[in-house]
Amino acid sequence: MRASYHKYTLNFKRPSGTSRGVMSIKETWFIVLEEQQKRGIGECGILRGLSVDDRPDYEEKLKWTCENISIGLESLAKELVEFPSILFGVEMAFRSLKSSNEFLLFPSAFTKGFDPIRINGLIWMGDEAFMKAQIKEKLEAGFDCIKMKIGAIDFQTELNLLKSIRKEFSVSDIELRVDANGAFAVEEALEKLKRLSEFQLHSIEQPIKPRQFEAMAKLCEATPLSIALDEELIGVFSKADKLKTLQTINPQYIILKPSLVGGFSGSEEWISLAEDQNMKWWITSALESNIGLNAIAQWTYTLKNNMPQGLGTGSLFTNNFDSPLTVKNGNLHYNTKEDWKFNL
Secondary structure, three states: OEEEEEEEEEEEEEEEEEOOEEEEEEEEEEEEEEEOOEEEEEEEEOOOOOOOOOOOOHHHHHHHHHHOHHHOHHHHHHHOOOOHHHHHHHHHHHHHHHOOOOOOOOOOOOOOOOOOEEEOEEEOEOOHHHHHHHHHHHHHOOOOEEEEEOOOOOHHHHHHHHHHHHHHOOOOOOEEEEEOOOEOOHHHHHHHHHHHHOOOOOEEEOOEOOOOHHHHHHHHHHOOOOEEEOHHHOOOOOHHHHHHHHHHHOOOEEEEOHHHHOHHHHHHHHHHHHHHOOOEEEEEOOOOOHHHHHHHHHHHHHHOOOOOEEOOOHHHEOOOOEOOEEEEOOEEEEOOOOOOEOOO
């Protein structure tokens, strides 16, 4: 077996804003395995400033992984614990190599085009007019679940946007989620959650910055609005530490991004622990290309979670790879009439 890696820069159609800043490009790497005229493809995507493996030695570790691919997935997984995005890429590549079709990792009714996956429509940060335009676009596109990133513009303006949606659409019409990306100060977080709860939101992701365990635990206990942990899960490697995080904070939900928490295996460990604690969860992509998004979507379908998932990011880039993944009426479909075009 031979392995190689290739860097690829995804370009946003429009710079996309979060409370951590505005992104215009997204770096990703592909691991390609070759064995007996077969190819396996995996994507290793990091988010600068967020991924725990956003480190100076990242590419060095990629090179090491390719040079030592013969030790197998199980041994590689032990060596890549602190590089969750590389582990995810390796898991994907090995599964791709073993498949009859390099892009068919988890065959199901989804990949046969029979059954779509419910997803949320994502509203990026920007000025009020831009956010209003996105909301209108998502509603017209048939989404019944919208996730709005908050925390970068004036809080009252964000409340007004939510109020305008609720004036027109009830809870039974539209499920509203918000994602603060850790933007709230601890001392003001509970008051902000109370004000947000007036609009009957489904949940808020990561209201305060991670690693403030006592403060987050108090928030989760007192909140009038369900809290979902996201960034809090990044960099928590051992099963014991994962359990301690969940038991200490006791959130209502956790959100799994395989590129950030150790691929399929790392995500499944989190899910198992959360379910043991009677906590709910959903899956979100982390701005991967359609290669990574495809793997996450196919795997997500097998988990049989009926909540809207965060898998609608494939259309954000100008130079994404053509794929059968299509979004229609708030659902992610696998259109079997469309072909893959993967050229590095």
